[in-house]
Amino acid sequence: MTRTRWFAVHAELSPRARSLLGFFSFVLPILLWCIVSYVPAVWHPLVLITDPGSVDYFQPDMRVDRATFDQETADATAQNRALPQGVPANPIYLPAPHEVLKAFYTSFTMPPEARDSPWLHQSLWHSIQVIFWGFVISSIFGVPLGILCGTYSPISRLTEPFVEFFRYLPAPAFGALAVAILGIYDGPKIAVIVIGTFFQQVLIIANTTRKLDGALVEAALTLGTKNLQLLSRVVIPGILPDLYRDQRILLGWAWTYLIVAELIGTTTGITWFITQQARYQHFANVYAAIFIIGIIGLGTDILLGLLGKRLFPWDRTVKA
Amino acid sequence: MNAQKTLPSYLEQSQQVRERFDRMKSREVILKVKSLGKTFETQKRETVALKDINFETYRREFLCIVGPSGCGKSTLIRILAGLETQTSGEVLLQGKPVRGPGRDRGMVFQGYTLFPWLTVKRNVMFGLEVNNAGRLEAETQALQWLQLIGLEKFADAYPHQLSGGMKQRVAIARALANQPRILLMDEPFGALDAQTRTRMQAHLLEIWRKIDITIVFITHDLDEAIYLADRILVLKPHPGEVQELIEVPVPRPRQMDQFISEEFLTTKARLEELIYSSEAHGEEGEEPYPMMMRLAEVGDNVE
Incomplete structure (x- = not known):
């Protein structure tokens, strides 16, 4: 492996190199996190008190600024009092990797603080349902409209300028309105995800449809294909792999609207879990919950990617 | 080009070839193009792509259309296919005017x-x-x-x-x-390498021999046109007009070794004469290539 081959523009990497690099893309940030957490010389701006000594306001397991700790130690030394003891520590909002790892397990096994509030897996399931319905409702309207816009210019001109305008309106801004119309439960949450997804969806799918090779349409015309057949037998199958890719990307966007959506009305789902845990300063649980969203998101995307390869064996553009 | 004088005229046909043409012309007319014109309108000006095109093809004829770039041969075949509409004139397929694409005209594209x-x-x-x-x-x-x-x-x-x-x-x-009644081919072998192209030409002739099909074939390769065609329609550019409709005097069945026959060479000479004379005017707006300054060392000559 010479350097020129790795750093050629759009270099072709061997499958081994590809998976190795993919692995490191995860290892590197985790390594950085480990260094910050486990090497006392790196950062650690606080001191975790193990023994308060003669300092009356220090308590075991309290975190104080290093400067305060040094000052008190100096004072105690000067007055010949018992010295406080402590170890360098990071702020409570940055738990170490092993704590978060442990929280992955405990947050599923730990019963909820309040008796009738949901467990983590119940919260997650609720979030997944909100995403699912938001995305499905958006797609039911957005995909056909996008395809029509990409195929027929009059529909495009009649629709796209307004959609173009509407997509700049931040979806969360419609939260209050959605609550007024749809109540405080899942309705407005789904509505926010729909608003956040739909308008982008129409434009993206319209563009994908427009990119279909016009020669294929012409070839179909010379074979005697008429009107709607053209749509069902040429346009739709022709864009299907790209449409599928677009949907995967849009599903990712839908997830980014989830937290805002769940804050609307009564807080529910994974957002409720995160805010609760943050309130009790269980930050390890907060990180665990955030990472679970990432894992679910990436996991679905990888699964859909593999499914796509199965569904579209003729597609030449797919690469993992 | 000097050989041209010693060659017989491309208009001379052997007995056998003449009889073939007589037989061809006794078949019914499949496609008739009547004073066809096409004008493209852009915001600034009108461009006449095709002007007063007239020709007809007989059933089972193999017609090639050649011409320099910009002569509108692609536009012509797209109008025949119904993918574009003419500004004036008419295309008749078995006497019926063509409106839009249809299954009675098949098409093979370059891409x-x-x-x-x-x-x-x-x-x-x-x-x-x-x-x-x-x-x-x-x-x-x-x-x-x-x-x-x-x-x-x-x-x-x-x-x-x-x-x-x-x-x-x-x-x-x-x-x-x-x-289909007619097969339209728009430089179908243009993207193929030389060997594949040669094999495809022979293959196409084989197909054409075996089934009842009339072929209109666009190419810019003169050898290809002579090898394949019964008649060659030569267009000239700006605006696209019919320059000549040449009856190819090369006897059938066509073989590769006919490429050096007298009939072949005289036809090719005529085609080159027609195409290069119209190309000599240059493409619209195209400057002649500049004379280049010498950059290689003196005495280091390649020719």
Whole structure:
């Protein structure tokens, strides 16, 4: 492996190199996190008190600024009092990797603080349902409209300028309105995800449809294909792999609207879990919950990617 | 070019060739183009792409259309296919005016236009299926066409697994499966390498011999035109007009060794004369290439 081959523009990497690099893309940030957490010389701006000594306001397991700790130690030394003891520590909002790892397990096994509030897996399931319905409702309207816009210019001109305008309106801004119309439960949450997804969806799918090779349409015309057949037998199958890719990307966007959506009305789902845990300063649980969203998101995307390869064996553009 | 004087005229035909043409012209007219014109309107000006085109082709004729770039030959064939509409004049297919594309005119394009999501067999079935043939019927016919072009082994392959030449053979089969009256071909072998192209030309002649089809074939390769055609329609550019309709005096069946025959060379000389004289005016707006300053060392000559 010479350097020129790795750093050629759009270099072709061997499958081994590809998976190795993919692995490191995860290892590197985790390594950085480990260094910050486990090497006392790196950062650690606080001191975790193990023994308060003669300092009356220090308590075991309290975190104080290093400067305060040094000052008190100096004072105690000067007055010949018992010295406080402590170890360098990071702020409570940055738990170490092993704590978060442990929280992955405990947050599923730990019963909820309040008796009738949901467990983590119940919260997650609720979030997944909100995403699912938001995305499905958006797609039911957005995909056909996008395809029509990409195929027929009059529909495009009649629709796209307004959609173009509407997509700049931040979806969360419609939260209050959605609550007024749809109540405080899942309705407005789904509505926010729909608003956040739909308008982008129409434009993206319209563009994908427009990119279909016009020669294929012409070839179909010379074979005697008429009107709607053209749509069902040429346009739709022709864009299907790209449409599928677009949907995967849009599903990712839908997830980014989830937290805002769940804050609307009564807080529910994974957002409720995160805010609760943050309130009790269980930050390890907060990180665990955030990472679970990432894992679910990436996991679905990888699964859909593999499914796509199965569904579209003729597609030449797919690469993992 | 000097050889031209010693050659007989391209207008001289042997007895056998003349009889072939007489037989061809005694068949019915399939396609009639009457004072066809096409003007493109842009915001600034009007461009006349085609002006007063008149010709007709007989059933089972092989007609080639040649001309320098910008002569509107692609526009002409697209109008014949119904993919574009003329500004004036008429195209009659078996006496009926052409309006829009239809299954009575098959077309093979220069680019590969097989449907990438369909297997080779389903591609050939496509025309039959959209014209309401039963699935089984379409499949049987498609397999027959694949057999004719010798690709039945690839029936279940996807287009991306085929070479360029194979793709064009499937495209021909796909067009023919609809049993059109006329097959329009727009530089179909233009993207192929020289060897494949030669084999495809012979293959196309073989297909043409065997089935009742009239072919209108666009090319800018003069050898290809002479090798394939009964008659060659020569267009000239700015605006696109018919310059001459040449009856190719080379006897059939055509062989590769005819490329150096007298009839072949005299026809080619005539075509070159027609095309280069109209090309000599240069493309519209194109400057002559500049004389270049010498950059190589003195005495270091390659010629």
